[in-house]
């Protein structure tokens with residue numbers, strides 16, 4: 001898959017995972033009409049030049065608009081006027097998905113389930129039933145996009161993030177999904193690297209804050 005294809009596949013899976021209905025093709029990428037407070041609309045670009053980024057930065061002024069651009073944060077920052085704020089860069093990663101053993105450290109318990117839109121959620125609870133870690137996977141066209149992986153602060157570095165990814169991977173692979181894609185935070189990148197995921201590119205991120 002080319003970088004552009006990865007960016008598009010990730011955007012489509014992310015939209016499914018978050019229940020975003022409207023994806024619109026635009027030059028160089030996609031527009032997602034999200035409609036949530038603080039996150040009204042997102043533009044994702046795989047192909048751009050500095051003039052195009054400057055034009056987008058100048059012409060868009062609606063609070064709650066987000067940009068995710070396949071470029072270095074410095075390039076995006078240099079193109080945007082001051083009403084934009086930079087946000088944490090994410091890293092587009094992928095890995096082949098195969099059925100695998102899921103190691104949930106005791107005394108934690110894992111459940112895996114799919115909702116009506118077939119988005120799969122893996123949840124790990126502690127002894128008291130509180131969620132200690134969770135993550136989601138939305139599959140389309142043989143690609144599974146992993147989203148919202150999080151381990152609660154008091155439960156980190158005990159293998160729970162690993163178990164969530166193993167559970168989602170195993171479930172998706174058994175359904176015939178062959179490739180996993182995700183956009184990782186810095187913490188996430190450290191986790192996914194240990195699990196054999198490959199980093200492809202940076203997604204520089206900026207937004208216009210809502211009052």
Ligand SMILES: CC(C)(COP(=O)(O)OP(=O)(O)OC[C@H]1O[C@@H](n2cnc3c(N)ncnc32)[C@H](O)[C@@H]1OP(=O)(O)O)[C@@H](O)C(=O)NCCC(=O)NCCS
Nearest residue numbers: 149150151156157158159160161162184185187188190191
């Ligand atoms: C990223 C996150 C999910 C990791 O969860 P976790 O349950 O702590 O992960 P694991 O215990 O399975 O980590 C397995 C290995 O990944 C690596 N790793 C995980 N988190 C790391 C971090 N913050 N820094 C460096 N390495 C890390 C380590 O090699 C770790 O093994 P070790 O503890 O023996 O050194 C968790 O830090 C988190 O929820 N962060 C905030 C939300 C977030 O960024 N989510 C990721 C979205 S892509």
